[in-house]
Every structure is written in C-alpha cells, then in structure tokens.
Amino acid sequence: MKCLLLKIFCFGQLASLCAAKHIADGIEGIKGHIPRQREISRYMQHQVQANNFTSNKALQSIRAQRAEDVRKGFQHAWRAYKKYAFGADEINPLTLEPLTTRNGWGATLVDALDTIHIMGLHDEFEEAAEKVRQIDFEKNDGAPSKVFETNIRYIGGLISAFELSGNRMFLKQATSLADIMLEAFDTSTGIPWQMWNVQTGTGSSEAGPSTLNNLAEVGSYQLEFFRLSQLTHDPSYHKAAQRVFDVILDNNEPHKGTPYSVPGLYPVFLDIKTGKFISGKPNLGGGSDSFYEYLIKTWALSGFRLQ
Numbered sequence: 001m002k003c004l005l006l007k008i009f010c011f012g013q014l015a016s017l018c019a020a021k022h023i024a025d026g027i028e029g030i031k032g033h034i035p036r037q038r039e040i041s042r043y044m045q046h047q048v049q050a051n052n053f054t055s056n057k058a059l060q061s062i063r064a065q066r067a068e069d070v071r072k073g074f075q076h077a078w079r080a081y082k083k084y085a086f087g088a089d090e091i092n093p094l095t096l097e098p099l100t101t102r103n104g105w106g107a108t109l110v111d112a113l114d115t116i117h118i119m120g121l122h123d124e125f126e127e128a129a130e131k132v133r134q135i136d137f138e139k140n141d142g143a144p145s146k147v148f149e150t151n152i153r154y155i156g157g158l159i160s161a162f163e164l165s166g167n168r169m170f171l172k173q174a175t176s177l178a179d180i181m182l183e184a185f186d187t188s189t190g191i192p193w194q195m196w197n198v199q200t201g202t203g204s205s206e207a208g209p210s211t212l213n214n215l216a217e218v219g220s221y222q223l224e225f226f227r228l229s230q231l232t233h234d235p236s237y238h239k240a241a242q243r244v245f246d247v248i249l250d251n252n253e254p255h256k257g258t259p260y261s262v263p264g265l266y267p268v269f270l271d272i273k274t275g276k277f278i279s280g281k282p283n284l285g286g287g288s289d290s291f292y293e294y295l296i297k298t299w300a301l302s303g304f305r306l307q
Contacts, residue, residue, distance in 0.1 A: 071119050078116075078124060081108060087131050103198070104141035106131065107153045113170075114160035125165070132158070133169055137177045137198070144195040144204055147184045148217035150177070152290075155224045159231070171231060178228055178237055187211075189251075190243040191218050191272040211273045214280075215266050218244050219291030222298045226306075251275035266291070 054060065085091035088098030089107040101107065109128055116125045158174035161167070184196040184203055193203025194213045205212045221241040229238035251274065254260050259267040259281050268280025268287040284292065299306055 074115065074119060100141050102149060102153055103145045105135050105137065105154065110157035111153045113157050114164055117164045129167060132173060135173065137180055140198045142199055144197045147181060147192050147194065147196045148220055150181060151221050151224055159224060159227055174228060175232060182240055185240045187272050189247045189272060189275045191247055191275055193272065211271050212269060213272050214268050214287040216287050216290045220294050222294050223301060226298055226301060247275040252277055
C-alpha cells in the first residue's frame with residue numbers, strides 16, 4: 001500500500017510539473033520558456049536506452065535466439081495478413097477475413113511499419129510503403145472513428161516510419177491526415193471530439209450525441225503533434241494539442257473532498273464544451289493512463305524544456 005501511495009504521489013507531482021505551463025507561440029516559443037532549468041537538467045543526464053545488456057556470451061546467444069523467434073512469429077502473422085487482408089485494418093484470425101475497425105485505411109499496415117523496419121524486413125517494408133502511398137485519408141468507411149485511435153495508430157505509425165526510413169512520403173501522409181484531424185479540435189474549448197466523421201465533418205461521443213470525453217483520449221495527441229510540428233516547422237499541430245492542457249489547467253482547480261483533490265491526478269471524464277471534469281475518480285488505468293505517459297514523453301521530446 002505504501003508503495004502504491006508513493007507511486008500515485010510521484011505521478012501527481014510529475015504531472016503537475018509537466019503540465020504547469022505552455023508555449024503560446026508554438027515551437028519558436030520554446031526559446032523563451034526555460035524555467036527551473038537547473039532543477040530539471042539532471043534528468044537530461046540519464047540515458048533511457050541501455051546499450052549493453054550483458055557481456056555474458058551465453059545470455060547474448062539466448063537473447064539473439066529469442067529475437068529471431070519473435071521475428072519468425074511476426075513474419076508468420078504478416079504473411080497471413082498480406083495474403084488475405086493486405087491494406088485492411090485487421091484480419092480475423094479464425095476466418096481469415098479482412099475487418100474494418102479503424103477507418104478502413106489499414107491500421108495494421110501503418111501501425112506495423114516501424115516494427116517491420118526495425119526487424120530488417122526490407123522487402124516487406126517497401127511493399128507496405130507502396131500500399132501506404134495509395135491511402136486517401138479524405139475517404140473512409142463512412143462511420144465515425146475515434147480521433148484518439150486515429151492519432152496513435154496512423155499519425156504515430158507514419159511519423160515512426162519516416163524517422164526510421166527517411167522516406168518523406170510517410171511525413172506527407174502524416175501531415176495530410178493531421179490536417180483533417182485538426183477539424184475535430186474545432187470546438188468551443190479546443191478539446192477534441194471523441195468521435196469524428198471524416199466525410200460529414202461532424203463530431204460525437206461514444207455515448208452518442210453528447211460532449212463527453214475522457215482524460216486519456218484528450219491528452220494523447222501532444223507527443224505526435226509536437227513531433228509533427230518539429231518536423232514540418234508548422235506550429236499549428238503543437239498549438240492544437242497543447243491547448244487541451246491549457247484548458248484543463250484553467251478550468252479545474254483541485255478541491256479537497258471532490259474527485260479532483262490531488263493536483264495533477266485528474267478525474268476520468270470531462271465535458272469538452274466546458275473543459276471541466278464531471279466524474280470518475282483519478283486512476284492510472286484505462287481512460288487515464290496515456291495522459292500521464294504523454295506528459296512525461298512530450299517533456300522529454302522537448303529536451304525537458306516544455307513545462
């Protein structure tokens with residue numbers, strides 16, 4: 001219990017620190033907002049990714065074999081996807097039928113790009129790239145789609161593919177989709193709709209024609225949109241995503257005895273019309289989790305300068 005309470009306290013403090021300020025004028029504004037630099041500079045001294053797990057030859061051999069087993073497992077699944085559902089969102093593993101679950105643009109295809117590249121499957125990557133080149137984000141299956149899922153699956157996948165391969169087609173496609181997604185942020189507060197219909201340009205909630213959304217789904221754009229602004233030198237993506245944090249901070253003050261009583265640990269559900277939380281005790285699980293993840297990662301992406 002003590003360990004859990006300590007984790008919650010640490011997340012709350014870090015969330016407050018990460019979301020304390022914003023950059024009003026986009027990427028260039030970073031230069032003018034470097035408070036508490038000495039306090040946070042120590043975080044920049046730590047390397048996140050290990051570069052030498054062990055010098056033990058036997059363990060190295062075991063890990064290499066495990067990596068190859070994972071690679072073969074991926075290739076087995078990819079061959080089935082390519083044969084029966086190439087370009088579809090998913091494949092039904094029992095019937096081998098293609099499924100449309102994420103706009104119909106090929107969620108599995110785009111989401112797997114970085115994995116294919118990292119595994120060194122160059123032929124598969126080039127085939128997938130050609131398929132991605134053909135995607136028209138102006139068209140979909142006609143059903144409302146989750147804005148959050150569209151961001152993490154498609155925008156994230158396309159940016160990763162560009163970063164790994166250097167192929168600017170991926171960046172062009174990411175920008176094309178992001179421009180469409182910005183329409184979902186055109187609300188009275190700037191907090192995006194939960195669901196968005198690309199063809200009709202109308203927003204909604206999973207619960208129907210309401211303005212309900214949750215913490216994770218409004219706070220998981222900042223990483224991809226910030227990186228897209230860095231890559232394109234267009235601050236509009238970062239501004240749209242950052243505004244969500246601004247509105248949450250401006251419209252919600254912690255009060256003892258309410259669901260929002262610990263600074264930085266927010267309730268789950270909010271109304272996008274007002275920017276105010278309406279229900280849901282704070283948690284680090286579903287409906288909240290990636291909000292806190294994105295605070296930390298976006299902070300790191302900014303070189304620990306974006307407060």
